[in-house]
Each structure stands twice: as C-alpha cells, then as structure tokens.
Amino acid sequence: MAAQLKYIISHTQLPEQSVKNTVQLLNEDCTIPFISRYRKERTGNLDEVQIGEIVKYKEQFEVLEKRKNAILKALEAQDVLTPQLKQNIVAAPDLFTLEDIYLPYKKSRKTKAEKARQNGLESLAKIIMSQNTIDIESIAFKYVKNNVTSVEDALEGARHIIAEWINERTDIRNSIRYQLERFAIISTNAVTTKIKDEEAQKFRDYFDWEENLSRIPSHRLLAILRAEKEGFIRIKVEIDDDRALDKIERRFIKSNNACATHIEIAAKDAYKRLLLPSLSNEALQVAKEKADESAIEVFAKNLKQLLLGAPLGEKRVLAIDPGFRTGCKVVCLDAQGGLLYNETIYPHPPKNDSVGAIKKISSLTDAYKIEAIAIGNGTASRETEALIRKVHFKNDVQVFVVSEAGASIYSASKIAREEFPNYDVTVRGAVSIGRRLQDPLAELVKIDAKSIGVGQYQHDVDQTKLQKQLDLVVENCVNAVGVNINTASKSLLGYVSGIGPKLAENIINYRNENGVFLSREDIKKVPRLGGKAFEQGAAFLRIKAAKNPLDDSAVHPESYGIVEKMAKDLGKSVQDLIGNKALLQKLNLKNYCTDSVGLLTLEDIVKELEKPGLDIRQQAKVFTFNQNIKTINDLREGQLLPGIVNNITNFGCFVDVGIKESGLIHISNLSDTFVKDVNEHVHLHQQIIVKVLEVDVPRKRIQLKLHK
Template sequence: MAPGFYVIREFSNGLRFGEASPELMNSTMEADGGWASEKWNFLLIDSTRNWRNMTHPFSPAMIEKYVLKVTQELKLQPRQVAATAMLLEEGATVPFIARYRKERTGELDEVQITSIRDRLEQLVELDKRRESIVSSLEERKLLTEELKAKIDGAETLATLEDIYLPFRPKKRTKATVAKERGLEPLADILWAQDATTDPVAEAAPFVDAAKEVPDAEAALAGARDIIAERINDDAEVRAKLRDLYLTKGVLKSKVALGKEEEGAKFKDYFDWSEPAATAPSHRILAIRRGESEGFLYSRLTPPEEDALTIVENLFVRGKSPAAEQVRLAAQDCYKRLLGFAMEAEARIFFKKKADEEAIRVFAENLRELLLASPLGQKTMLAIDPGFRTGCKVVVLDRQGKLLENEVIYPEKSTREQVEAAEVLHSLVKKHHIEAIAIGNGTASRETEAFIRKIKLPTSIPVVVVNESGASIYSASEVAREEFPNHDITVRGAVSIGRRLMDPLAELVKIDPKSIGVGQYQHDVDQNALKRSLDDIVISCVNNVGVELNTASKHLLSYVSGLNSRTAASIVEHRDANGPFKSRKELLKVANLGPKAFEQAAGFLRIRDGEDPLDASAVHPERYELLNNIARDIGATVSELLKDGVKRNKIDLKKYVTDDVGLPTLNDIMQELAKPGRDPRQQFEAFSFADGVEKLEQLQPGMKLPGIVTNVTAFGAFVDIGVHQDGLVHISQLSDQFVKNPADVVKVGQKVHVTVMEVDLARKRVGLSMKSKPEAAPARKPGEKRQEGNSRDVDRHRSGNRGGGGGGFGQVDWFTAAMNKKH
C-alpha cells in the first residue's frame, strides 16, 4: 500500500476502500489526519500513521477487518466505529469523546466507546499473536499458503491456537517416544483404516527388543499413541469438543477428604452438581475459592458418551480391525489428552465469564457509591466511634481542612460521659459546626444515641456515614503524606467527615477494591477488575466535574487527559502562584501540553474566574462560537448565562457546521441554563429506627428503614443499624419477578424492609422488600455473605460494629446531669 490518503465508504452491502480523490482531499481534509463526515458515510485515513501502537502502518484490509468485526458485534455503524478508533488513536479519552466529539461518533455514549476500545485492543492482541505464529512458522520453513490462509482466517484466539497446535515445539510425549522407536509407518497403516488390514500382521515387522518393542501389541500401542496425538492436534475435533464442554459441561464439586469440619462454610458444595452454562457467577467463584483453599475439588465435564461420539465420528471409519485400533486411540486421546485440555479451557472460559459478571456488579455498585449525594461544604464535626479506645473527634473547615482533634470516652464513667458532652458542646460552639458525621463502624449507634441526647442544637444534622475503606485510607501513603503528624485514628475520622461532604472527592484516594461493594472481588482477574474500576472512577469524576482551585492531586489525576504527574504539577503551580483565574492558565503548568489541555479543560471548573464559562462544562474550543452567537442576538455571554429569554432567541440550526452539530449545540445550551450543574442527587438525611440497635432486638415482622450497602447477583445487603447487614434475597426484592437485583436497588439507596428471619448463632438476618412479605425460599448454595466484602470482614470478624455488651448503657441515667448544665 502506497503512502497517502485513503477513504472508507459505507454502502448497503459493506465498506469499500480506495484512494482519496484530490477533490475529496481539498473539500474535507483536516490537519489531524482523519475526518468523519456527518453528512456523508465515509472516513478519510492517513495511511502513514501507526494505528493502536501497531508495529506497522495500518492497511485498508486491516481497517476493514477491524471495523466490520466490531460493527457487527456491537451493532453499530461502520462510520461510528472507524471514527471512534481514530479518536482513540489520536489520544482522546473515553469521557472526552463521549462529551465533546458527538458529531464524529454519532453520539455514542461512554459504554459504547469503551466497548469499541476494548474490542479493538483484543483484535490487535489477536493479530500480534497471529504475526508471532506466522513468524515462528516461517523461521522453521513450515508455512504453506494453505496454512497461512487458515491462520489469517482465524477469528478467535482459541481457533488460532488450534491451528498452530500441530506445529508447536512439543515436549517429549508418548507419541514422540513411539516415533523414535520407528512406529510412525505402522500408525500410518492403521490410520488409513483399510478393511483388509490385519493390525497384528502389520505390527510384526516393527517388533524390536533393542527399541523396547517386545511384541506386536507393544508396537500397536505405540502406533495408537501416535494416532492419539494426531487426533489431539486436530482443530476440528477441538472446536466441536470445546462447544460440547461449553454447552453441556456439568460442574461438580466434592468435599476434600477429611475436610468436612474445617471447610464447613463450603458445605453447600460438598456434593454439588449443575450445568456450568447456567451456573451463577457467585457459585462458580465460590466453588473455585473452596478448591483453592483445599476444602473442595471439582470437575467440569460433559456426558462422556457425547464426547466420545464426536471424536469417533470424526476419525473412525467402519468396523474393520484397523478401524478398531483407531477407535481405541480415539478413546485414549479423549480420556488422556483432549478431555483434560478441553476441561481446562472450559474452566478458564467459565471463570472469565464469572469474573466479568462479578466485575460488572462491582462496577455498578462502585458507580452508585461514588455518585452518592454530597452534603456540600460545611464546617464538620466527624467522629470515628469506638468503645475501648474511645471516639476520635475531628473538626474540619468547609474545604475539609483539619482544624482540631480530640478523643472522648462516652462509654465509661458518668464523669467521662459528662466531659465528653462538654468537649462536644465546646467544639460545636467554637467552630460553628454545621453538620456531624459518625462512622458506621464499632459503637456507631451508641455514639449516635449519645450525640442526640446531649442536646446539641437541633439545626445540626447528625448523619451516619459508611466508613468502608476509611481504615485503608488512614494507613495509606496518601494519608501519611497529608497528615504526617497525626495517627491513623485521626486520619480515619477526617476521611469520615470528608466523605459526607463529598464522597467522590474522598473515595478516589482509596483503592476501589477496598471499598467493599462487590462479590468475590479478590478472586477475579485483578487486571480486568482494576481496569473496569478505574474506568468507573474516571467516568464519575469527569461526569461530575472537578473544581480546579480546590481539588486534590488524587482527584485531578482522574480528570480526562491528566495523570498523577500532571495533577501534581497543577497543585504545585496552584500553591506557588495562587488560584487559577482562567482555564487557559493551565497551559503555563509544567508537563501539561496542548493535547492534555484539550482533553482536560472542559471537565475542570473555575468558580468566580475571569470568564464565566470556565465554571461550566462548555469546552474552551467553543468559546469563540458562543461569543459569536451572543453577538448575533445583541447580548453578552454573561447575559446568556442569566437570561433564559435571550437564550430562547437563539436559532441553533444557523450554527450547525460539519464540525459542530446539534448535539454539541444542545449541550452548550443546557450548560448556559445550569452552568457547572452537579449531576448527583440532592442530599437527604437518613436515620435508623430508634431503639433498634442490636441484632438481639430484631423480631420477625419488624418494619425498618435501611440503606443498601451492596448489590450482588443474588440479592442486596441492607444496613438496618444493628451492626450486621441483612440480606434481601432476589426473590424478596419486589412483588414482581426480578432477574437482575441492580434493576431494583442501588448501593446507597434508602429502603424500607421487613424482618423475615434472624439467626443469632450465624449472625444472619433475612429481609424482604415485598409489600406483603412471605417466607423466603431456602437460600441456594453460594447465596451467603461474601468473604470479599471488606465491610463484613471489619464488622463481623473483628467486631467492629459493636452493639450488645459494652455499649453506652449509662447514657439514660446521666442525662439528668447534662440537662442541668445545658
């Protein structure tokens, strides 16, 4: 392919590629090397540019293959996929493409763009492996035109590896030993399956004691080993068996010998069997965990007769003596080679499928947690409650800066309770406290009761805050850097207060895996999990927008186009030069070039800056357009921001160009109406039921308020204020049939539940959200509290949510003393 520009055109029956005409070049080409037309179905490509970091310039054939493949799989238009691919190659981020390049992509959303990105990367990796295989075969002089065509036509990694398998350098096998003994000619004779062949007679000449072939049967056995390896290397049989394992494979698990008592938590799986294709992700992951911990062993196999039928039908012809030898070899191949290989592949396949579902659930939960309603900038008193070590109290200013910290012991003597109350009253008065945050860990309900009984101003909201992950933050390098002179208890209390102010800004400092809103998150592919969760954090941060002059470097690092280095440079520049007055000042920041500015600027906000548009999501590249629009109707941009009547005079169609369409213009108008709007919901205070603070106080039939803390494939966990989350089984989520719990509930959602059952011994609570609750069905295997939930580990293994003995039992009778003082 000669260097130059080529055009992809979309027709009803597919794509066509060819050189771009001078007329097309002159009328449509832009300097960036690629251009997608909204009016015409084509994309212009510069063939000299490397695509997706490939080692060679992309060709029309490669583009056609990638674009059409992704188009068909994702049910999108070729132009959309091709345009997105070009933008990604140019270094654009997913949030930037979704927000500011709608015309080029046909208004694809972040999910679609991410899917295109991921699939393109998979295809690139597939081609890299393809190239590696071709190179290996060429070096060994094994590549033929027919083999090259098969390799080029392979659409999956499994198919590609099946084709390559016969040519892979092999370890010493039974077949190689048989070949060394000169038995391959005998294998060829049997393989032909001639009806007149006498296997024993044909084997006689191959008997040779010196070669360790003592008799005819030994010769035939060696020949069968060679045939078995041939069958094992056959791509067609592997494809058919792979399909059988994936469609009819049965997952079975048994308890390991002598592990019945020690592995009791996996007792549901001591004798378990179900079709792998329909097994829920949490069940597959639970069995794998039990296996990895040594309590279970499992197999994943289809009916053996079905597998043998496939193998024999492909390779055995007739019922001659030679055919019977091939039949024996085929059976041996399946039981010794193919069966184990296919089982390993199937286990990997279903593990990946389970991982994807678990990661999807975790990502959905994380998004809801990150986008939880912020209380906003308030002078905050935050408490990390505790019994033995006391309650850690901190005061934060409206920007979350630590002003003061104390430790109180309201659970001890009356004197210390009075002292604790006096400390709190003093801090509230001294700092004009506007809100109180209490962590939901140990002694949470007791601390809340204490706070409410010491008669602080009723105008101050008291909010119980999910502290999951706060302990991780307090011991992290991030926290040590921020508070080098304070211990982890103070840092934890600060995190609780800040999380109430702005959950997103605080949670980005914590490894998402530590937040504890997933299922079996420690068992899934950690690289895939990290990428998915990072995508969610990036999406949420850019969806909300970031205040440039107050954001931490950790929050800034998730902004489109920025990274930890450029985020640190922004903070250093801000500290040295004072607040940014305009977005364009970002170009003065070290390590931040024009491309990073383009990608980041629209997601950064400057309140009360020189240009009012800097407080909005309008991208600086559209400021000139907006100034022209304002001038055309005899107004200023500032007036457009304030005056809806003037905005209504704008005829958007007049400003549509090839570069700016109605989607972008409508976005701009929405920003003018509500500049810098926060997409998160308004904060609403929540309170648990009074007088219900311990598991022992629960009774079936009680109706209680609660907050959803985790959504899984089999239901939702709900905090009802008793130091132990209850489970609303999927069958109890709604009066209607529920296929996916996430369709009904979200993490952080406030709900009302009915207590169905209480198991004090196992610390389990069954709940229902039905209007007319009925007895829940027996819990299916795997539908239990997840070990991976860090909040559960903290709360139940270490007793971190208190309750029961050791509580603030003396609060009631010391209240009289407090009433006299306040």
C-alpha cells in the same frame, strides 16, 4: 484497519462510521469522557459505555493480532509455514481457533506420541489409520526393534500417535467444545478431611453440588472456585462420555477389522487423556471469564453509585471515628475539608465518660460553627450516634452515619501521609469520614476501589480487568461531575481527562507557587501541560468566580466563540445568557452549525448555559435507624425496619439496618413479579423500608424483603 473495524463491529453491532471515527479519536489519545461529551458529531452520539465497548474489542483485536504474528514467526523459524497455513492463521477469528491451528506445531518432546515417533512408529500409525489390512499384528512385528520390545509395544506407540492426531483435529475439538458449551455439568464433592473446618461452613451448600455449567450464576461459580482454591471441595466438569466418543469414532472408523479396534482404543485414550482434560479446563476458564465480567460489572455499577453519592457540600463538619477501649477520635473540618482540630473522647466502656464527651462535642460544635456531624459506621457507631442525639445544640446540626469502608486503608496510605505528615492514622481516618460526607467522590478517589467493599467476589476475579474497569468508572464519574482546579487534591486531578498523576502533581505545584488559577487560559502555564492535555481536560476543570463565567461550566473552551456569537446575536453579554432559559430559547441553533459542530453539541451548550456547573448528584439526606435494634438478637420475623442499601449483587442486595451484620434481600424478595436486574429496583445508599423474613443467629444471616 479494515480487519480491526470488522472485528469491533461484529462484537458491538455499532454503526461502521461511528466505530471508525471513535477508533481514530482513540488512536489520537483522546479519552472516553472527552469523546463521549465533546465529539458527539463524530461518534454519532455514542455514550461512554458504547465507547468503552469499542475500547475493549479494539484491545482484544490487538492481543489477537500480536499472538498471530508471534505464531507466524515461530512457524517460519520451523520452516513449516505454507501459504494455506498462513491464510488459516490470519483468518482465525479468536484465540481458541488460533491455538488449535498452532497445536500440531508446538509439540513437546516429552509426549508419548513424540517418543513413539522417535521409535519409528509413525508409519505403523498411518497403516492402522488406512484400515486396509486385516493382520495388523504381523505388520507391527516388523517394528519390533531397539526400544520397541514387543508387538504390543509397537501397537501401543502407534495408538499414542493416532490419539495425538485425533486431539489435533480442529473439527473434533470444536465438537467437544460444542458439547461442553451446551451440556457440561459442573459438580462438586467435599474434601472429607476438611468438612468440619469452621472456614468450610460458609461453603457447605457446595459440598455436594451439581449444575449445568452454562446456566450457573456468576456468584455461585466464583464461590465454588474459591471453595476449591481453599481446599474444601473438588470440582469436575463432565459431559456424556459415550455420546462424545461416538462422535469421534464415527469420524475415523470406516471398517470392521483389527485396525478399527486399535483406532477405537486410541480415540478413547485421546478423549480421556488429551481432549476432555484440556477442553473441560478451557470451558471452565470461559465460564470463569464470563463470571468475572458479570462480577466486575456489578462492582462497577456499585462503585459508580457510591462515587456519585449525595454530597453534603461545603459545610463545616465534625467527624467521629467511633471506638470503645481506644475511644472516639473527633476532628473538626472547615468547609473545604481542612483539619482545624482533633481530640479523643471516651464516652463508652471501659471509661464511660459520656458526660465529659457530651460537653466536649457541644463546645467544639459552638467553637468551630459546626453544621453537620459525620459518624463512622464501624464498631461503637450506634452507641456514638445515641450519645450525639443527647447533645443539645444551639444551632441546627444534622447528624449522619457514614460508611467507613476503606478509611483505614486511606489512613495508612502514602496519600494520607503526604496530606497529614504530623498526624497518626486515627486522625487521618476520622478526617476521611468527615470528608466523605462533604464530597464522597473527592475523598473516595484516594482509596483503592477494591477496598471500598461494594463488590461481589472482587478478590476472585481477574485483577487486571477489574482494575482497568474500576479506573474507567472513577474517571467517568470524576469527569461527569467536574473538578474545581483550585481546591482539588492530586488524587482527584489525576483522574481528569488528559491529566494523569504527573500533570496533577504539576498543577498542585503550580498552584502552591503561584496561587489560584484565575482562568482556564492560566492552565496552559502549568509545566509540561501541552495542547493535547488542555484539549482533553480543560472543560472538566472548573474555576469558581472566574472573570469569564464559561470557565465555571462544562462548555469547552473551543466553543467559547460560539457562545460569544450567540450573545452578540441577542445583543447581550455572555453573562446575560447564564441561567436565562427564556433568552436561550430564542436562539435558532441551526445558525451556529459548522462542519465540526452540529446540533448535538449546540444542544449540550445551551443545556449547560441554562444551569452552568450543575452538580448531577443529589443532596445528602439525614437517615435514622430504629433505635431499639442494637444487635442481631433484637431482630424478630415480621418487623419493618428502615435500612440503607450498602451492596448490590446479581442475586440481591445487602441492607444495613443499623447493626454489625447486613441483611440480604434476595432477588426474589425485591418484588412480587420477576426481577431481571437488581439495579432496576434499588440503588446503592438508597434509604428503604425492609421486612424481616428470617434470622439465623448462629450463622449471622438475616433474610429481608423490600417493603413497598
């Protein structure tokens, strides 16, 4: 435990007691949302990001320890584990150091050095390394026998052994590592046979590229690696060979005789054949891991903003999945997202039945008392939006254009088939578009986050790390908003702290068999939902119109007694406290502190009582694109256009201006001053005004500037 704490603290710089208590809570199977919200006294008020860092380095430490134990067992089996070697392994601070220590003991019999040893040349290698003889060839002659057919064979074999010794020296490896870390240059060259491929053109900037590896931005490195993977370029990672070799030779060559010459040859061989290939790959791997972390962070930020996007709320919605030849699929949803009706209209070519489509939309809007219309932003979106704006509605109906990224993934998924077994994928896709307007979070949790399309090279990064981070983002968002247990889907409930997919299914089954939950106490009746799961999840599960008003709040059931005492001290009921800021301000919170509940928790309770169940998300707003811009050919330099931020990267953000192609605001065009973080200037789905700087129609690229 002490070693683990030291490791985590060294990487996070968080207070020891906070780390210690957080690790204890994690070992007790507490979730990050629960710890950050309801155990602030124990963690010292760490937020979910800081707790996430503790989880990350806790897992890293466990991987390191597992590898150490495996190596110790392997060395014991070889009967080579000395007390000093064991001490070095136990003290290794990272995997690279650990593998360097283990390197001499995991030789393959196929190496040149091992073959030379089998030919009895190790003692000759030792003589050369001692550099005490002038006539090394005469000594080498004694080793000419069996498989060693000449003096040169003997000397070459000895040099192979020396090269391996040099390669295994930790100080040498660290010296090369340092040079790669500081001075490595990554360069690219095009594969000439593929330069003219159409797919290669998007990588043409990297056909002849050179940059310091330590300074290359995440997106550029991932692009270069993708280009290499697809066979369009070749990559090299290089340092100053003469400088690196000089450092190696100065550590070994202590004489001016023939032995020194052989050591010099062996050093060059070790560097070119063993050290540089291995350590340059390692340097590229480290750079790739950093690039992955950066890209995953971008994706996570985007996903969080998307999931916490403004919901319209419980309104009756008519949703349209637009199309030309196959028509526009129309569905009507009730305020809870239930499917009431579906039909297909054909207002666009080739049928062009716009009159019939307008009549149908008008009659459906009246019949189902529709309050808002959601139009998917894919093919035929602009034409469908223009059609809808020609409809004369009797009541005020808001019209929204909704991102349909991933809707097709959902419509063909097992979740969609379970929800709508009697409908085809087109109906399911339209339902998803409508529900996204009502509540983006509740609908998007049903889709694999990687399919939502708000990432940066998400298919090129470590998929396990990406999935873990995205799951964490979804979990944090779901629990930050809270879930209505009586209406939530199995997918949504599965992300609630302490619940998971199996208990979510049990909750749905219980709800179907017994009706709605009337109180949080009823949650304990769900099969296999024990005390731990209730502790972790109850406060994130809300029950509307419950007898106890606290059941529809973020106040944890373990704190109900505190609230009841507050009400009693004020001579009021708990209901009287709800929303009564003036009354709550009369409380002296210090009177309610205990060994386990401090001011941090009490302040949270009071904030929640002031505005119980408050949705942290903003409300959805109607947005209208420039109706004169239909395609990229309509764009002109200098135009000012309304747009919506639809993706954020480290190098800028992409903006939907109402056409098929999104425009890019490069980070340098977000402000007239230096921009460190794109997220400080824009957020996902933000409605902004942009200026068109450049339009490249052949490459379908649009350069924009944020207009203040």
